[in-house]
Amino acid sequence: MEKKDIFVQIDELDTRFGKFHAELTDLKQKMKELLEENKRLSMENHQLRKVFKRETAPAREALLKPVGAEREPALFDSQRAHEDVLLAAGNAVGEGHDNLTRLYHEGFHICNVYYGHLRTEGDCLFCLSFLNK
Numbered sequence: 303m304e305k306k307d308i309f310v311q312i313d314e315l316d317t318r319f320g321k322f323h324a325e326l327t328d329l330k331q332k333m334k335e336l337l338e339e340n341k342r343l344s345m346e347n348h349q350l351r352k353v354f355k356r357e358t359a360p361a362r363e364a365l366l367k368p369v370g371a372e373r374e375p376a377l378f379d380s381q382r383a384h385e386d387v388l389l390a391a392g393n394a395v396g397e398g399h400d401n402l403t404r405l406y407h408e409g410f411h412i413c414n415v416y417y418g419h420l421r422t423e424g425d426c427l428f429c430l431s432f433l434n435k
């Protein structure tokens with residue numbers, strides 16, 4: 303094989319490798335975007351399921367109640383509803399923090415700078431300072 307042929311071959315390989323690398327970088331970026339979208343959608347799905355469950359709970363309760371069961375007095379009803387709201391508010395704060403902590407450990411930013419983006423370079427100081435609040 304001529305020296306010139308080898309050089310041409312190596313040059314072609316170099317060009318092909320360059321294209322291959324560009325394609326790989328592009329695919330990596332697309333993969334990152336898909337992971338981020340997937341996380342967003344699964345969080346949205348989770349939230350919607352919670353809302354759906356809450357919205358349909360009275361209907362399901364009514365269906366499960368035996369026919370002819372006596373209604374509780376109105377005062378008791380509203381008192382219980384208020385307690386439920388307080389309980390839900392208390393849970394929501396703790397639950398929100400838990401969700402963010404989980405999200406961070408799954409590899410996503412929770413800071414207001416890059417929220418929802420994949421953490422590709424290890425820990426983020428913005429996120430950590432937010433978690434330690």
Ligand SMILES: [Zn+2]
Pocket residue numbers: 411412413415416417426427428429
């Ligand atoms: Zn961050």
